Amino acid sequence: MTPTPSIQAENVTRDYHLGESTVRAVAGITLTIPAGEFLALLGSSGSGKSTLLSMLAGLDRPTSGAIRVGDKNLAELSPENLARYRRETVGMVFQSFNLLPRMTLEENVELPLRLSEVSRSDRAVRVREALDRVRLGARSKHRPSELSGGEQQRGALARALVNRPSILFADEPTGNLDSVNGEQILLLLKEFQTTLGMTIVMVTHERPLAERFANRIVTLSDGKLISDAPAAQQSVLSPSNQAAFDRAQGVNS
Amino acid sequence: MKARDLTELAIRNLREALLRNSLTTLGVAVGVASLVAMLSLGIGLQTLASKRLLRSGLFDSVLVSSGRGSRGGPDGPRRRETRDANNIPVALDDAALQSFQKLPNVSEVYPQIRFSTDIRYLRPNWGLSVGMQPPPEGEPPMFGKTSHYPLDARLLNVTTNALGIPESSRKGEAFEGMTGKFFSSPTASEVILQSELAKEIADKASTAKPPAIPWMGAASGTVGKPKSNPSEPATSSNTTAATTLAISPADLIGKQILIRYAERASFASAADRDDALLESAISGQLNGSLSVIPREKMFIIVGIIETDPSAGMGGFGGGRLYLPLQLAQSLKVAQPTDMQALLSDSDSTKPTYTALTVRVNSPKDVAAVEAAIKKMGFNAFSLLDATKGLRLVFTVFDLFLGLFGSLALTVASLGIINTLVMAILERRREIGVLKALGATDGDVKSLFFAEAAAMGFFGGLCGVALGWFIGQALTWGTGLYLRQQDLPSVKISYVPWWLALSAVAFATLVSLLAGLYPASRAARLNPVDALRYE
Numbered sequence: 001m002t003p004t005p006s007i008q009a010e011n012v013t014r015d016y017h018l019g020e021s022t023v024r025a026v027a028g029i030t031l032t033i034p035a036g037e038f039l040a041l042l043g044s045s046g047s048g049k050s051t052l053l054s055m056l057a058g059l060d061r062p063t064s065g066a067i068r069v070g071d072k073n074l075a076e077l078s079p080e081n082l083a084r085y086r087r088e089t090v091g092m093v094f095q096s097f098n099l100l101p102r103m104t105l106e107e108n109v110e111l112p113l114r115l116s117e118v119s120r121s122d123r124a125v126r127v128r129e130a131l132d133r134v135r136l137g138a139r140s141k142h143r144p145s146e147l148s149g150g151e152q153q154r155g156a157l158a159r160a161l162v163n164r165p166s167i168l169f170a171d172e173p174t175g176n177l178d179s180v181n182g183e184q185i186l187l188l189l190k191e192f193q194t195t196l197g198m199t200i201v202m203v204t205h206e207r208p209l210a211e212r213f214a215n216r217i218v219t220l221s222d223g224k225l226i227s228d229a230p231a232a233q234q235s236v237l238s239p240s241n242q243a244a245f246d247r248a249q250g251v252n253s
Numbered sequence: 254m255k256a257r258d259l260t261e262l263a264i265r266n267l268r269e270a271l272l273r274n275s276l277t278t279l280g281v282a283v284g285v286a287s288l289v290a291m292l293s294l295g296i297g298l299q300t301l302a303s304k305r306l307l308r309s310g311l312f313d314s315v316l317v318s319s320g321r322g323s324r325g326g327p328d329g330p331r332r333r334e335t336r337d338a339n340n341i342p343v344a345l346d347d348a349a350l351q352s353f354q355k356l357p358n359v360s361e362v363y364p365q366i367r368f369s370t371d372i373r374y375l376r377p378n379w380g381l382s383v384g385m386q387p388p389p390e391g392e393p394p395m396f397g398k399t400s401h402y403p404l405d406a407r408l409l410n411v412t413t414n415a416l417g418i419p420e421s422s423r424k425g426e427a428f429e430g431m432t433g434k435f436f437s438s439p440t441a442s443e444v445i446l447q448s449e450l451a452k453e454i455a456d457k458a459s460t461a462k463p464p465a466i467p468w469m470g471a472a473s474g475t476v477g478k479p480k481s482n483p484s485e486p487a488t489s490s491n492t493t494a495a496t497t498l499a500i501s502p503a504d505l506i507g508k509q510i511l512i513r514y515a516e517r518a519s520f521a522s523a524a525d526r527d528d529a530l531l532e533s534a535i536s537g538q539l540n541g542s543l544s545v546i547p548r549e550k551m552f553i554i555v556g557i558i559e560t561d562p563s564a565g566m567g568g569f570g571g572g573r574l575y576l577p578l579q580l581a582q583s584l585k586v587a588q589p590t591d592m593q594a595l596l597s598d599s600d601s602t603k604p605t606y607t608a609l610t611v612r613v614n615s616p617k618d619v620a621a622v623e624a625a626i627k628k629m630g631f632n633a634f635s636l637l638d639a640t641k642g643l644r645l646v647f648t649v650f651d652l653f654l655g656l657f658g659s660l661a662l663t664v665a666s667l668g669i670i671n672t673l674v675m676a677i678l679e680r681r682r683e684i685g686v687l688k689a690l691g692a693t694d695g696d697v698k699s700l701f702f703a704e705a706a707a708m709g710f711f712g713g714l715c716g717v718a719l720g721w722f723i724g725q726a727l728t729w730g731t732g733l734y735l736r737q738q739d740l741p742s743v744k745i746s747y748v749p750w751w752l753a754l755s756a757v758a759f760a761t762l763v764s765l766l767a768g769l770y771p772a773s774r775a776a777r778l779n780p781v782d783a784l785r786y787e
Contacts, residue, residue, distance in 0.1 A: 059689055059780045080693050087691020094784065098686045102269040112690045114258040159690070 004035035004166040004199055005070030005089070007056060012065035014051050014223075025051040027223035028065070035166070038193045038200040040210035040217045040231070048223035049203045050171055056201060057092055057169040058085045069167070087116050091160030091198075095172035097152040099144040105131070105155045106140040112163045130158040134188060150181030157188055168192060170202040174209060182206075186213045254696045263703035273672060278712040280668035285716025285760045288658030289748060290723040292756075295651040297724070297747035302647065315611040315623045316365075317345065317353065318632045345606045345631065353611050356625050358618035363578055365608040366417035368586040370574065372454060373511035373549075411457060413450055415512065415574040417581030421612075433506045433556030439579040444510065445556040450573040451502035454510070505554045512574075513549045517587035545587045552576065559741040662760070666767045673705055673771035677778075684775050685783025694776035701772035702765060709764025713757035720756070721748045 014026040026048045033039050041049040054060040055067060058074050061082075067074040069089065077085060086092070099108045109130055113123045131137045134154040144152050153173060160168055170189065174182030190213050192198045204210050210217050211231045219227040254262075267274045353362045420439045422428060428435055428445070436443045446454070558575075611633075613622050619635045626633040677684070684697055724746025732742030 054781050057689075059784075080695075083688070083691050083693040083696075085691075086689060090691075092689050094689075098682065098689075098784065100683055100686060102266065111687070114262070115254055115687075115691050115696060117255050117258075163691075 004197055006035050007031075007033040007167070007199065007201075008066075008068040009052070009056065010066045010068070012052070012055060012062045012067060014048075014055060014060065015063045025223055026055070026062070029220075029223075029225050031218065031225065031228070033199060033201060035199055036193065036197050038190065038213060038215045039202070040214035041201065041203045041220060042205065042207060042210055042217055043220035044205060046222075047220040049220045051223075052220065053169055053171055053201060053203050057090050058082045059092075087112065088163065089165055089167060091163065091165040091168045093153065093156045093160050093168070093170045093173050095175035097144070097149070097156045097176070099152055099155055099159070101144050104141050104143055105136065105147065105158075108144070108155060109140075109159045109162050112159060116163060126162055126164075127158075130162040131155075133161060134158045148181070149177050150184055153177060153181070153185050154188065157185065161192065165198070167199045167201065170200065172203055172205070174204065174206065182209065189213065254692070254699065259696075259699050259703050260707075263700055263707055266700075267704055267707055270676070273675075274708060277668055277672040278708045278715065280664070281662075281666075281709055281712025281760055281764065282715035282719055284658075284662040284664060284666070285713050285756050286719035286723060287661035288655070288759075289717050289720025289752060289756050290727075290746070291654035291658045292651070292752055293720060293724040293746045293748045294727065295647070295654045296749060296752065297728075297745045299647045299651070300747050301743055301745065313613050313615060313619060315613065315619060315626060315633050315635045317349075317609045317611055317626055318607070318634070345609060349629070349631070350606070350609055352629065353609065353626060356611075356622055358614045359611055359622060360614050361419065361421055361610075361612040363419045363421075363610055363612075364417070364582065364606040365610055366578065366581040366586065367607070368415055368514055370413060370415045371513040372411045372413065372574070373513070411450070411453055413573045415444075415514070415576055415581070417578035418445070418575045419578045419610075428556075428558060431556045431558040432503060433554075436555060436577045439577045440583070441555075441577060442550065442552050442580065443555040443577065444512070444552040445558055445575040446502075446505065446554060447573040447575070448502060448557050448559050451505055451554075451557045455500045455502045455505060502557055506557065508554050509551050510554060511549050512552055513547060514584065515587040516546045516548045516585050548584070550584070662763060666763045669705060669708060669764050669767040670771065672708075673701060673768050674774070676704075677701075677771055677775045680775075681778060681783045684778050685780045688778070688780035689784060697778075698772045698776040701775050702768050705764045705768025705772070706761050709761040709767075710757065712764070713760030716760060717748070717753045717756050721746075721753075724748060 009029055009031040012026055012029050012031075013024065016023045016025055029048075029052060041053060043049040051060065055062050055074070058077075062075050065075065069085070072081075072085065074082065074085065099105070100111070103111070106127055109127045110123055113126060118126070127140075128137065131140055134157050136151060136154050136158060139147060139151060139155075144155070147155065153176075157173075168189070173185050173189070177185065186209055189200050189202065193200050200214075202210070202214065207217075214231045217227075217229055217231050218225060350362050350364070353359060418436070420436075423435050431445065433445070436445070611622060611626065613619055623633045623635050687697060687700075728742075728744055728746050731745050735742045
């Protein structure tokens with residue numbers, strides 16, 4: 001794993017053209033995310049939080065402004081290098097899981113390794129490792145349709161982890177899950193942050209969850225940053241994530 | 254992404270949307286199949302034509318006749334009467350033959366020996382009687398020293414043209430597919446029958462009465478029969494006594510026939526013979542330089558051929574009975590030109606030929622050789638122009654078949670484009686996910702390309718198989734029809750390996766081209782939009 005870089009957004013703006021009119025989804029946001037932080041982006045629908053996340057994750061480019069990750073400015077990277085950034089530096093999970101339905105869980109998790117041309121012998125080991133980390137080792141041969149929502153999102157997490165990225169972006173990861181499964185996911189995210197030293201950037205509109213798990217909460221409204229404050233950390237995460245996870249698992253099954 | 258992973262993913266994707274993709278593949282297959290079937294028909298017909306016509310010798314030979322015949326002189330206008338005193342005729346003799354052989358690109362020169370003959374069929378086991386037998390009723394008396402008259406020589410009254418076949422035909426394709434064997438040697442007393450002739454002989458031999466021998470009464474058939482072959486089955490012995498036997502054409506192979514012909518002999522050489530007196534009695538006039546002597550000779554039937562190979566043997570049309578050319582030459586059969594030679598050049602004792610066949614290495618040499626021979630003052634004739642016409646017809650024919658096939662493939666390509674464009678709509682999300690996971694535009698493009706190529710490749714394979722099958726079905730169907738018409742069945746569809754390979758390559762290429770637009774569209778897809786798509 002490469003040393004975790006910090007993320008710096010400098011006056012980032014993103015405009016969408018809808019016919020004649022121009023919609024400014026993100027309007028001049030400047031934000032620094034230090035390495036290893038768990039940041040929650042909060043805001044109502046249309047506040048621009050997902051657009052900002054997409055740009056930070058290298059899926060989209062800002063209309064103006066710069067996004068610096070380590071020594072790279074994402075706004076100026078070639079499409080190939082941006083793809084490489086997504087492949088090597090970033091892991092991503094979505095609200096709708098986005099596992100490919102035609103593949104087994106194992107194959108879904110293997111996909112990023114195929115894309116980064118990891119040797120076949122390494123792949124099996126890393127897929128196994130990632131699935132074990134999200135406690136899905138036993139379901140590796142199942143297809144997404146045979147898994148519960150929580151299991152699918154955990155599979156998606158394994159897929160995001162398998163390339164050992166230093167930053168994980170999560171776009172409403174709990175949006176399609178009940179509270180128990182949502183909590184499991186956030187426990188895993190927290191675990192990645194604390195044990196793997198990953199930077200976590202999560203978009204959510206559930207303030208209580210954000211306050212429980214994140215270190216810092218940034219709130220957006222109409223494309224502008226309206227508040228940026230550390231979250232009131234609760235002690236729920238100690239003594240051990242594992243114990244908390246097992247508790248949640250017990251409720252789940 | 255590595256090529257292996259790409260292929261795996263592409264095949265996996267194809268396998269998953271099995272129905273839709275197999276329908277597209279089927280579309281390609283049908284396109285390729287029609288292309289292959291049509292081209293294979295064209296190639297098959299062309300092969301057939303070149304086998305039966307081109308390579309048989311019709312188009313690589315020049316027929317040379319003496320400049321004096323009724324075919325017209327070497328320099329243009331046809332002259333029915335050759336009384337031109339100024340035009341010193343050149344003789345079509347051995348010297349001419351050798352001069353033709355020296356021309357460039359000439360592979361072979363041989364005389365055309367064709368004569369009219371009368372055939373008698375002999376039952377093999379009855380043997381020949383010793384001594385002279387009186388001729389059967391209605392038959393002219395026999396002459397010459399071979400006038401042992403077989404007791405059971407059936408009176409067939411089959412008159413036909415015999416044609417000398419050069420030894421080089423052994424390797425040619427004209428005798429391909431014959432029943433029986435080619436002549437065992439260039440001098441063997443063997444004949445090959447054309448199937449119609451064989452049928453005629455068999456029919457007549459089945460129904461003809463054995464020659465009546467006046468002093469032996471009605472039971473003539475039994476005279477020569479017994480003792481000669483005790484191994485012959487009893488039933489067969491019994492039926493031989495009857496006046497009718499069923500003989501099929503195929504039964505004729507290995508049997509003997511007696512061929513009667515007219516031998517040309519100059520009087521001087523004829524005088525050396527022990528039967529000179531007889532001959533002179535026939536020829537009637539002892540002061541002529543030429544005499545014609547009826548002869549007969551026993552031949553063994555070694556083969557029966559369906560199609561008339563004589564078309565290629567230098568004769569344009571001709572005999573129904575074929576014998577080795579060298580043997581035919583040694584028979585010194587009287588030729589029509591003998592008469593002309595006698596009339597125009599009374600002191601010529603050298604034999605001249607009615608016609609010579611000059612075969613050249615390839616049809617393209619025909620024109621030059623023909624011109625050279627004409628320059629020597631002979632009458633030369635070839636079917637070169639007909640070849641050109643024929644080839645043009647087949648080229649155009651091929652072109653048309655290919656055109657229709659391409660049309661079919663165009664439809665199939667549209668099917669591929671449609672499937673792939675639809676696949677993009679359906680798989681926007683998948684493309685978005687791939688891109689979010691770090692797939693480059695190139696990866697996405699390659700994946701769609703690989704899928705298009707795979708569909709094209711498999712479609713091509715199935716199409717070639719299907720096309721071959723259609724060709725076989727057509728061949729089978731025509732074979733059935735031809736058999737009903739009593740014709741030999743032919744292979745009208747032919748899929749050479751290069752056609753199979755290029756059809757698969759073509760299908761793959763067309764599919765790649767068809768996938769070009771959908772693939773680049775998929776690659777350009779914005780991952781954010783693609784992921785938002787539900």
